[in-house]
Amino acid sequence: GDKVKQSPSALSLQEGTNSALRCNFSIAATTVQWFLQNPRGSLINLFYLVPGTKENGRLKSTFNSKESYSTLHIRDAQLEDSGTYFCAADPPPGGNYKPTFGKGTSLVVHP
Amino acid sequence: GPKVLQIPSHQIIDMGQMVTLNCDPVSNHLYFYWYKQILGQQMEFLVNFYNGKVMEKSKLFKDQFSVERPDGSYFTLKIQPTALEDSAVYFCASSLAWGGNYAEQFFGPGTRLTVL
Structure with missing residues (x-):
């Protein structure tokens, strides 16, 4: 899977x-x-996270490594937020060096 | 933010020919990556490269693929010979480190490769 x-x-x-x-x-x-x-x-960097939470304007992201998930919250969505959102995970040093991307969430913001 | 450049932006070639995709990574970065994306689908990891060596490669990194970064110049992906299924957008990325606080990857704008 x-x-x-x-x-x-x-x-x-x-x-x-x-x-x-x-x-x-x-x-x-x-x-x-x-x-x-x-x-x-074009790929735009939104957040880079070690376990914890970061916020930038209308966006906020949390990475919980113990429960193996991350979330991206979008507040007050704007038309320019439309696009595909990808998350990518890095394994720990000492393991393989293969970053893994998700398949993406395609977001359309409409008036 | 830091800029990664890719040359060319588009390349059209005939099946069986060789192609070289060029990447100018962020100047002080040490880890370099190539990814393949077909028609806005998932970003697929191909390879990463550090200190003159391939650190990791995926099943998509076929024997016809090779990477190098001679003397700190462009980080290149060479495909020889090309096949129809190599048509995709190829993204280059670089990071300062692996793991920890300095492993954020920055991506170039991509090279759209069309194999006819």
Whole structure:
């Protein structure tokens, strides 16, 4: 099965509403990254997390390594938030050096 | 934020030809990565490279693929010969370290490869 499972796979939000995306890990992740791939295809770094929580503007992310999940909260969604959100997990040093991406959450924000 | 550059942005070649994709990573970064993405699907890890050596590669990193970074210049992905299934967008990334607080990866804009 998928080592990094993202949910939901697709999401439609009305402008101004809030939502949460989630990644569940079946690998021993030590760090997590969240990216937004915009409609032009570019990857934008959103968060890089060791276990804990970070916040940046309308976005907030938590990584709980003990329970093997990470969440990305979007507050007051805007049209420019549309795109595909990926999480990626790194295994610990000393293991393999293979970052693993989830399949992404496709988000559409509409007026 | 830190910038990773990729050259070219698009490449169209005939099946069986050789192609080299170039990546200019963040200047002080030590770990380099290639990923393959087909039509906006999942980002698939190909390989990572450190200190002149491949550290890890996936099943997608076929024998026809090779990577190198001669003398601190471009980090390159060479495919020889190319096959139709190699058509995809190839992303390069780099990070300062592996694991811990300095392993954040920064991605280039991608090279769209079309094999005819």
